[in-house]
Amino acid sequence: MKDMHDTTPLVLTVAERLDDRGDIMRLTLTADGPLPEVTAGAHIDLLVDTPEGPLWRQYSLAGDPADRSAWRLGILRDPASRGGSIALHQLVKAGEKVHVEGPRNHFALDHSAQKTVLFGGGIGVTPMLAMAWELHAKGADFTLHYCTRSADRMAFADLIETAPFKDRIVVHHDDSAPLDLQAALPAPDAGTHIYVCGPAGYMDWVIQTAENAGHRQKNVHREYFSADVDASGETFEVVAAQSGITVTVGPDETIAKALAREGVKIEVKCEEGICGTCVTDVLEGEIDHRDQFLTEEEREEGEMICACCSRACSDRLVLDI
Ligand code: FES
Structure with a gap:
């Protein structure tokens, strides 16, 4: 599996909020002690309370990765998004606490580059x-x-x-x-x-x-940052091998939702195929990749699927879950 992220939630303080040009809100987040180590390209998952319920949203860290005293975010107020950024712009104030998971890095630098x-x-x-x-x-x-x-x-x-x-x-x-x-x-x-x-x-x-x-x-x-993903398609069957459960994924349903109906939980966050939280190992079957997360090489290997949006080309997929 590619996604070996730390899921221990952190409670951080919004030390500063700065409303910058371009509808961008800059936040400085601090903890009581040094923050976890990060490398450039890392992002965190930020829990956002929206009128429709809590959402996890991913934001890249913009500051100096060597500075463990603060994490710096830039959050665009995006009316086209599903409400996370608008809620944050409306609600976040300096001095408040926020819940964070990560950091995770799927966009690290190749330091062998000349x-x-x-x-x-x-x-x-x-x-x-x-x-x-x-x-x-x-x-x-x-x-x-x-x-x-x-x-x-x-x-x-x-x-x-x-x-x-x-x-x-x-x-x-x-x-x-x-x-x-x-x-x-x-x-x-x-x-x-x-x-x-x-x-x-x-x-x-x-x-x-x-x-x-x-x-x-x-x-x-x-x-x-976001993807306009079409997760719909033909009906197919998914077998959760470890749980011994088989479900039918309907035309407008995702694998993660179909499995959740039967009590098999795959953690999801972005639900757009960009964050990698839902990546699950595939044991059998042909994948119809709809995500932006896996690399071309990983798609060709056909051993992982983003269960929040990708589907099957074959009648049946067997997942290692
Ligand atoms: S939940 Fe983000 S890629 Fe599936």
Whole structure:
């Protein structure tokens, strides 16, 4: 299994709330002592109370990973999301406690790289800032391209102006000085790694352009914030091998929900195939992957499934649960 995360909940204090440009709320979270160790690219799960009930939402850590005194988040108020970010913007106040799980990192840097180029679109700059801190600390060769819609929607400007790696950051605004991606991409090379995070259209553009330019897929690292996943399809059967239970997954049902009906619990968080919480080992059957979490290689191996959204191409799947 890929997801070996720490599920011990932490109760942290919101030491500071700062409402930045671009509908981005910046939070500084602290604990009574040092926070757990993190590496750049890590995210935490934050428990959010919404009118529809509690939700776990994933937020990347944006601060210096070496700083264990505080975790720094940037949270975009996104009316298109399922309510987590709006509830947080409405409810969170400095001094309050929040419940957190993690950290987990599915987006870690490859420190064997000779050159690293980071692309952050909008709120997607958050993990890139942490990566910049880590690369700077190691004396690595890197550039961070930060793309925003316009200067007046650019968050984190104060951090960027004072960062010790500010000369390695190139800021682009869509309405005045947009990113020239062809020019920004380095020459393809086995030792060159590219990282991208941001809105889906931005990510697809960067990934496709990089791969078309000859960058190897495994050198183009990506992290999605949200996904418009279609989890519906044909009916199929799922066998929970350890529990000895067989269920039918209906056309509009997910594997996790179908199993939950019969008392077999698979933990889910994002329910969009992006966080990896629900990854379950597959013993038999052909998977119809709908997630953004597993890599191409893992999909080809066919040994893991995101049970919150993926389905079966075969009539039956046998899971190791
Ligand atoms: S719950 Fe997040 S990937 Fe399934």
